[in-house]
Amino acid sequence: xxxxxxxxxxxxxxxxxxxxxxxxxxxxxxxxxxxxxxxxxxxxxxxxxxxxxxxxxxxxxxxxxxxxxxxxxxxxxxxxxxxx
Amino acid sequence: xxxxxxxxxxxxxxxxxxxxxxxxxxxxxxxxxxxxxxxxxxxxxxxxxxxxxxxxxxxxxxxxxxxxxxxxxxxxxxxxxxxxxxxxxxxxxxxxxxxxxxxxxxxxxxxxxxxxxxxxxxxxxxxxxxxxxxxx
Numbered sequence: 001x002x003x004x005x006x007x008x009x010x011x012x013x014x015x016x017x018x019x020x021x022x023x024x025x026x027x028x029x030x031x032x033x034x035x036x037x038x039x040x041x042x043x044x045x046x047x048x049x050x051x052x053x054x055x056x057x058x059x060x061x062x063x064x065x066x067x068x069x070x071x072x073x074x075x076x077x078x079x080x081x082x083x084x
Numbered sequence: 085x086x087x088x089x090x091x092x093x094x095x096x097x098x099x100x101x102x103x104x105x106x107x108x109x110x111x112x113x114x115x116x117x118x119x120x121x122x123x124x125x126x127x128x129x130x131x132x133x134x135x136x137x138x139x140x141x142x143x144x145x146x147x148x149x150x151x152x153x154x155x156x157x158x159x160x161x162x163x164x165x166x167x168x169x170x171x172x173x174x175x176x177x178x179x180x181x182x183x184x185x186x187x188x189x190x191x192x193x194x195x196x197x198x199x200x201x202x203x204x205x206x207x208x209x210x211x212x213x214x215x216x217x218x219x220x
């Protein structure tokens with residue numbers, strides 16, 4: 001089932017709070033994964049594994065390599081989510 | 085679930101002043117078991133390197149359930165738990181005679197493309213295929 005952009009954003013935010021205990025007010029689209037949210041490459045893999053459970057089709061992990069902001073991640077996930 | 089078992093008698097040089105295995109020695113036991121597992125899977129470190137990847141350990145969690153003593157016969161059991169985006173291996177150290185669980189642990193490794201040193205968000209296809217073939 002395809003998810004709306006807002007559903008994707010809400011889900012990603014929920015995962016970030018659960019996995020990394022990030023304060024909700026920091027979760028804005030322009031937040032930089034590394035500099036603002038302290039998410040490193042290893043955290044990104046854990047995030048990806050969690051997001052794969054949400055999207056009903058295989059996510060191309062390489063798409064995440066260039067993701068710099070939370071908004072970038074939401075765009076990628078939404079793209080895979082709406083391709084079903 | 086298929087697993088690999090490494091049998092070990094605790095040597096004198098691994099025990100501390102309490103006559104139990106010093107906590108810092110456990111990763112070596114896991115390392116031996118892990119190498120044996122990767123060998124059996126058919127994708128040991130040498131093949132990873134030939135394919136262009138290093139596979140460093142990026143996380144290790146150990147729960148020291150019970151102490152392990154000098155000369156105790158133990159078995160280190162390990163199995164792959166996750167392999168698509170990172171290789172997660174689960175370990176149990178058990179008494180060889182009673183099967184009592186003494187230690188629970190889990191390691192995570194990620195593929196790093198060499199020589200560029202770029203962390204991969206997806207495990208190499210060769211590893212995924214090798215693990216899945218070994219498990220079936």
